Amino acid sequence: MKTTWLIALVLANSAATAVAYVPDDAWTTTASGRVSAGQGATLTWGIAEDGTTISGEDPSDLVSYLDDLFSETSSSSDLTSRSWFSVFQQSVDRWSELGGITFVYEENDNGSMVGGSAGRLGQLADVRIAGSYNDGPSGTLAYTWLPNNGDMVIDTGETSYFSRTASDYRTFRNTVMHELGHAIGLLHIESDTSSLLMEPYINTTFDGPQLDDIRGLHGLYGDVYEKAYSGQGNDTAARATSLGLLSSGGVLGVGLDAAGDQAVAATETDFVSITDGSDIDYYSFSVDTPLEVSLTLTPRGGLFQQGVQGGTQSTFDANARNNLSLAVYDSDGSTLLEQVDLTSAGGAESITGLQLAASGEYFARVLGADDSVQMYDLVISASAMLVALAGDYNDDGLVDAADYSVWRDSQDDIGGSLAADGDHDGDVDLADYVVWKNGFGSSSSGSSPLAVPEPVATLLAAFGMLFARHRRRALSRGC
Template sequence: MWSHTFNKRVALGILTFACAASSLAYVPDDRWSTTTSGSTGNYGDPATLAWSLVPDGTRIPGEENSNLINYLDDLFNVSANSTDLTNRPWFSLVEESFTRWSDLSGLTFVYEPNDTGSSLETSSGVLGTRGDIRIGGAYLDGTNGTLAYAYLPDIGDLVVDTGETTFYSNSSNNYLQLRNVLMHEIGHALGLLHVESSSESLLMEPTINLSIDGPQLDEIRGIQGLYGDAYEKSNNGLGNGSYLRATDLGQLVSGGDLAIGTDATGGQTVLATESDFVSISESTDYDYYSFTIDAASLVDLTLTPLGGVFSQAVEGGAESAFDANSRNDLQLALYDTDGTTLLKLANETGLGGVEQLSNLELSSAGTYYARVSGSTSSMQLYELQLSAAALVLAETGDFNGDGLVDLADYTVWRNSLGDAGANLAADGNYDNLVNAADYAIWKNQFGSAASTGVVVGTTNVPESSSLVLLGIAALAITHTRLRRTTNRLD
């Protein structure tokens, strides 16, 4: 753990939002309201921001003029022979720091190659002129002091201490020290303040921690609470709030499963390679997912709220336990292939409760739709899991599911005759009772292939065979009833 500290120019933000912090864990300031791409909408809505690197000589209020580009060129032994900064070896590290936040949220970042060099803090972004978030650097206090600071929205400018040469020149883990500083300060520029935790390592703590790489789970909760999850920027920024724009989970095969949001199951620690995080940020936020089955299936869906339990506090405050698993009362719905016919709704539990739709019989192949929603305007990460098993369509008469309607299926019917709600494999008409009506279904399909209806042989059931089978059925009924009577006497 390094003792370097991060500073922010808008220090009052911590005091202003101290009360909100105790109920959110992450500490939010206001989100961006307007950028070079226009209005950003409301909390949980996606947003696009441009970023730029200010030319050396740009005024930084209260500091020396910016010398960041020359500083980074010297740090990476660059002989500047082009004005195109994207060719510099250090540029990718800056870009990756923005991209990581984008991968985890509804944010989209666009590099603005132009910057007129107007003073930081006082100049808003202008398309084709300068970015919304502008990055400069100056000597602040040298080695082992302040690493950088940033302004909160709607300013968002960022200043790096160019006196920290030894620290920033460390190339370990793809220049983790430089990237973590940039990602921390970008977090401020997006609207996140400092948070402290004695039980976890978080990016937005006021001291740098090199055991992590980028935003951790609580910071992901924070950024998605402000700008939504990554799927909110799908469909040209319209998100997945309707079945027509549902996020496609793919094909759900028998014996297989699908899931989304699984990277949030591992506690607060998030690896740099993980990006599967989804959430409900507002009571008006609906997440639709589609999945396809190619045959009749028995489907299970499980919705689990996530976020973890950990100790947290605003900077300088007293820590307390925080349960991020129980922020919103989530609901789970399944819709038919038309996207609007509700098949089943799960809303049985409260805050932090798991919702399940179990043993749903989907008798037709096609694309179905699951919807996740919340009852309050509270940020909640979650995982949605789906699994499927083959569903034998009893109405075909294929009671044992081997693809043929033959005497083996009659045996299944005979052995379960009279069962109600127990062994219903031979319940051909789905009335929760195995009886003569189900025998009639088997008889009518005898000799066919259940999946295609193709006749096996030249005839279905010969008349003489039918009579014999009916006789057997009558005996079976009598025998079954006697046996069941005997069982009752036992």
């Protein structure tokens, strides 16, 4: 038998269109200040004292209920010392590490009514957790107000359900994390092909928010990097998210945990997205030697059946919500090296064989063209840059007699072809022969120069004398 989570108290938007997550409104004002759409937000959370009035319910008895359930012996007013406190802490921390929300514990509570009071720093949390008898065992587990309130009420009529120790109290944690989803603005979604945290029935086969739940978090508050630089995010090269040092044969990446289906392990945290057409993400990477790099930007989100609670389900392609483009910038963060936008929404964009001749920091930029959240991953790989061999005048990767022939055939009265201009001075002369001679035997595979074979050396010596006589005659005509 499925046990329901209770639908959030505010049901005015229960017929909203799924996208696929079902959003209500995000927070606009918290105890920490104003919140801008698609940007990070800080929410305080706390636990109401027993006896606190709950709108439409008996006074809260959550603390004594949990003390009994967990056989707690502490009577300290510091609730963080309770054995059950970690369930709530782990639950808020999980949402905090997945996107633009940051939950901060507020220890103070002025006793205002649960479900009707705005948070105030040092006095009252934005999201207050209380408890009251609702319908007893095997029924509603909890309910939550939507933003800008977010208060939660747990059914203290449950006898043993929340004390199940399996998977570190997963039953209790999934209940709290589901209700926190409502507190940040997510409604119920149903899917016949995927298991999601925000479905209206409890499911303990997974741990915490799944991929579309995380996508919903990003859609309302952005990804975790929107919290960087005091909430300014990584939308400029100066505030780029560093991916580290890239070496030959190495790979760097971001957003890699979004690949695959909707299932998300409790240890996975690497999820990034473009929120809308105005969002920009910059990433930096460094090289300490010339490299040839390739970058691939792949939209993520999954393909699955979905619908609002009680509604008709349809196939939803979360991989194709926003048309993304990719660009790479030089070390100054403004000189464009290459840009691609060759595919429509859902298609990957790639830059291959980009040669970075100088060591230093480079920047990759991701942006979207549509007002819809798009998860993605970005992978950057590198290989050693093929450097032209000195004296390899036919570009075959080996300095040999064939290159001498190119040099020889390039000679004429006006300097000839520049294919054998080994010293890059704008003409082909004996100095370019010296370049070839010094590099003879070298190859792109790393072979060392060899001695010039004697027959070739003899011919070259003779040619050198002819070249010198020809040059003297040319000088005489100019006198």
